[in-house]
Amino acid sequence: MADTYLDLVNTPLPGRIAKALGLPRPSVLRRYSPGETLALDPVLVAGAGAGADALADVLLGWDIEVRRHVLPGEKLSAAVVVLDRAASPADLAAPMLELGQAVRLLVPGGRVIGLLRSSADTTNPAEAAARQGIDGAIRSVAHELRNGATANGIVLRGDATTTDATTLGALRFLLSGRSAYVDGQFIEVTSLPAASAADLAAADTAAGEGVPDQPLTGKTAVVTGAARGIGAKIAEVLARDGARVIVVDVPAAGEQLARVANSVSGTALQLDITAPDAAARILDHAAQRYGGVDIVVHNAGITRDKLLANMDASRWDSVIAVNIASQLRMNEQLLASPVFSGTGRIISLASTSGIAGNRGQSNYAASKAGVIGMVRAQAAAFDGGGRTINAVAPGFIETDMTAKIPPLTRQVARRLSSLQQGGLPVDVAETVAFLASDAAAGINGQVLRVCGQNLVGA
């Protein structure tokens, strides 16, 4: 479904009229295409200390022009503010005020990225106040930015450093066009065992100033609900990034599914994910065709909206069965099978409705909040073992699902985010692909919203 208002305000006269009337002026977002360079203009690395110095050196090694202070009038691709040493709220003033100067100089589609430690990792009240304060400040900056610019944070958990391979993986993702619709979010990273960290560091050096090309080469991925919408786009992006893809959908969508499979040079598997033998059939197919499976994307999902007062058992039960019960059953079988890789990735589609709730969606919100609960519990069991499980929570995404929303409500829903527009399926797909990559090996149990900082539940 095209966003004609967005197209219109990005032409000269309507754009000027919208400005004069104070109407929303969503920008065309800077989205990734292979060969993209991370930063065409200089990047500011603000903040003091060894962590900031080391990160500035890494960016220089990526052939990025780095500034340690704002130069008046000089445009910036990004402002990275390193606050890993903040010990009390008083420590925030200097770097945040410098960031304030930098945001005036950001190019359209620019990036603000904060690096901080987690308030959950300290018992010192002043230190916790400083760390949580950074969270609030960065979220606010995200609300203030315009011209398609975003602000996000990377939270260093435990002994993770500013230059750990997983920190750099998250930084590349946030600097790149892959994260175009990720705004006002925080990605928690942990450090990795030395051997995998060394492999990742080598891959990072090889990637230089770019976004790594085909980071999923050699991996086999399964995407459920891939006949259309977000799932079809996830299949396409995973294939673009080098993965072999098995696409799964119900037999009724068989023709569309075959088209998607052909377009990604993958294979199609028609099945209903609520069937008790769904996981067994996926594992059999993967073992026979590809010798195993590395990435499972639980994308299939349905809505059966009704106010709870009018809800019937069939609506409630079908949503729970497809959106969460099937995933719980499939994961149990995947994890018990040697066909699923020891460094496997599970990525599950949640929703902002599962975070904030939504009128008429008590069944859907229960299922999507259930996904978040499942991911967190499973991640604790995976901890340190090489596998990861994460959730991606889309906000308003332009698909067949949201095209059913009445036109006026749809217009309002689109504008209710800091980026003042709905996301595209590719925005969700890029985040899924990032979480599926080796660069995300230190990210586990996270719920990453792809919602343009939707005001609902923000």
Ligand code: NAD
């Ligand atoms: P969609 O309705 O366009 O596509 C969903 C696909 O899942 C369809 O091809 C359908 O046939 C398939 N499917 C449904 N039940 C199935 C079953 N039992 N077995 C196998 N396949 C099944 O939906 P979409 O908008 O592309 O959404 C994809 C995912 O993203 C869903 O989990 C949805 O809840 C989530 N999501 C979407 C949005 C949005 O704005 N579109 C927002 C938040 C979350």
